[in-house]
Amino acid sequence: MKKLFLLIIFLIANYGNSQIISEELVKKHLYKLSDDNMEGRRAGTKGIEKAAKYIESEFKRIGLEKFEGLDSYRQNFQERGLSLFNVIGCIKGEEKKDEFVIISAHYDHLGTKDNLEGDKIFNGANDNASGVAAVLALAEFFSKNKINNRTILFVAFTAEEMGLLGSRYFGKQVGPEEVIAGINIEMIGKESPFGPKTAWITGFDRSSFGKIIQKNLTDSEYKVFPDPYINQRLFYRSDNAALARLGIPAHTFSTSPMDKDLDYHQVTDEANTLDPYTISETIKAIAAGTSSIIMGHDTPSRVEITKD
Numbered sequence: 001m002k003k004l005f006l007l008i009i010f011l012i013a014n015y016g017n018s019q020i021i022s023e024e025l026v027k028k029h030l031y032k033l034s035d036d037n038m039e040g041r042r043a044g045t046k047g048i049e050k051a052a053k054y055i056e057s058e059f060k061r062i063g064l065e066k067f068e069g070l071d072s073y074r075q076n077f078q079e080r081g082l083s084l085f086n087v088i089g090c091i092k093g094e095e096k097k098d099e100f101v102i103i104s105a106h107y108d109h110l111g112t113k114d115n116l117e118g119d120k121i122f123n124g125a126n127d128n129a130s131g132v133a134a135v136l137a138l139a140e141f142f143s144k145n146k147i148n149n150r151t152i153l154f155v156a157f158t159a160e161e162m163g164l165l166g167s168r169y170f171g172k173q174v175g176p177e178e179v180i181a182g183i184n185i186e187m188i189g190k191e192s193p194f195g196p197k198t199a200w201i202t203g204f205d206r207s208s209f210g211k212i213i214q215k216n217l218t219d220s221e222y223k224v225f226p227d228p229y230i231n232q233r234l235f236y237r238s239d240n241a242a243l244a245r246l247g248i249p250a251h252t253f254s255t256s257p258m259d260k261d262l263d264y265h266q267v268t269d270e271a272n273t274l275d276p277y278t279i280s281e282t283i284k285a286i287a288a289g290t291s292s293i294i295m296g297h298d299t300p301s302r303v304e305i306t307k308d
């Protein structure tokens with residue numbers, strides 16, 4: 001059994017997903033979600049509505065189920081006078097269907113600024129159309145390779161840029177003890193400071209999640225490292241934080257060089273500044289690296305709940 005399991009991970013890392021998780025698929029999602037007609041995907045605007053419709057249509061095409069208790073892919077809520085919604089799709093598990101693994105990325109961004117000269121649209125290609133492209137590609141991959149004994153929830157969180165509103169709301173709707181892991185993806189469109197075929201994981205030492213990923217990628221060319229920008233407190237600044245505060249081992253994968261990314265939160269964060277190869281290789285590594293958790297063989301340790 002162990003051998004079979006290792007073989008499956010090896011196949012995912014090296015061959016299994018190369019057909020499904022391709023640069024073409026990544027580019028399709030990336031260019032669509034960061035197009036000017038999405039108007040910067042600010043939560044509560046017409047632009048983000050277009051992005052949500054695209055994500056929903058992809059969930060439908062892929063054949064995802066709806067999340068328990070919802071009659072559509074939308075999880076609606078009101079906050080700050082705005083009608084907001086996360087978009088959630090599901091692949092039910094087999095033997096461990098009551099154990100959830102979340103694969104997430106925020107789909108909102110900053111919108112537009114009318115008083116700017118020239119380009120007024122914050123397209124948010126790296127932040128975070130790249131992460132949503134990963135969620136969609138992973139949904140397609142796990143839907144075609146049904147290795148999940150655990151139930152996978154694919155979540156596009158809203159209003160991250162307004163202070164993690166979508167992930168905080170989502171966190172209130174789940175029993176934290178039922179959630180085995182949170183796999184969050186942010187800004188994977190630029191080559192990592194560690195070089196090609198590498199990514200970093202936030203909060204690496206806060207659970208055994210990162211070590212499990214490293215173990216599963218031992219035979220792969222792709223390597224993951226602890227977050228090199230500890231002073232930027234990135235563990236607390238993305239949607240994983242809303243889940244980690246509940247004790248869930250929820251971490252963020254990223255590749256971006258945060259110390260020298262001149263496009264971060266600028267109108268220049270456009271799809272043509274990104275590297276589809278980095279994105280597709282990173283998605284494949286996330287598929288292989290998390291597969292033992294998704295299959296139910298590994299369970300990361302919980303995050304200690306602190307007031308920090």
Ligand SMILES: [Zn+2]
Binds near residue numbers: 127160187
């Ligand atoms: Zn972001």
